[in-house]
Amino acid sequence: MPEKPYSMSFTTAALLKMESRQIASLYLSMGNWGQVRDKAVEQNTIQARSAVSLKRLTRECISRLRLLPDDLIxxxxxxxxxxxxAALWFGVCLRYPFIGEFAVEVLHEKFVRRDSVLGHGDYDRFFSRKAEWMESLEQLSHATRSKQRQVLFRMLKDADLLSDSGDIQPIVLTENLVQVLRNNPGLPRLIFPADVSHL
Structure with a gap:
């Protein structure tokens, strides 16, 4: 079977907390992503500094958020x-399967093994394993790989899943998150450093 390349365009921005909150609020009031996009651009909802940034970041937010069920939004x-x-991390992992697989195969697996430190070497080894089966990854330049790693680690820190010193920060799933997972069995459960055995 031909390979399906990963989308590796996640260097556009990190977790986009403030921007996603603004876009999500628009969606909850409008219920239509096309209308949300148009209004967000027209009113500069995310308060971008340029028209180019406004369109790029609005598009990036919507590409993640539209993959989420309404209860997560x-x-x-x-x-x-x-x-x-957690909701924003779901969006990132669903939008970018490469990150989702890293979360399951490295982040969650380290949590299970009680290995509490996540470093650049863990990412590099994961990338090398994937590149063995995905020629498009092998063709990425060293600078691009470095930037992607930098942004991913920034996302982990923004989501409070990783400390500034590289320690994995487990989360305790709240009652609301547990209910969302039970209501949406298709959502990935192993993307967090958390005990999900009861779900």
Whole structure:
């Protein structure tokens, strides 16, 4: 079977907390992503500094958020910080399967093994394993790989899943998050450093 290349365009921005909150709020009031995009661009909802940034970041936010069920989008606007971060991490992992697989195969696996440190070497080894089967990854320049790694680690820190010193920060799934997972069995459960054995 021909390979299906990973989308590796996640260097556009990190977790986009503030921007995603604004876009999610628009969606909850409008219910249509096309209308959300148009209004967000027209009104500069995310307060971007240039028209180019406005369109790029709005498009990036929507590409992640539209993959989420409405109850997760609601948590971005109305949940606590753990719930908001978790919802945004779901969006990133669904939008970028490469990151989703890293979360399952490296982040969660380290949590299970009680290995509490995540470093650049872990990412590089993961990337090398994937590149053995995906020629498009092998063709990426060293500078691009470095930038992608930098952005991914920034996302992990923004989501409070990784400390500044590289320690994995487990999360305790809140009652709201547990309910979302039970209501949406198709959502990945192993993308967090968390105990999901009861789900």
């Amino acid at each position: 609601s948590l971005i606007c109305h949940g606590n910080s753990i719930e908001e971060n």
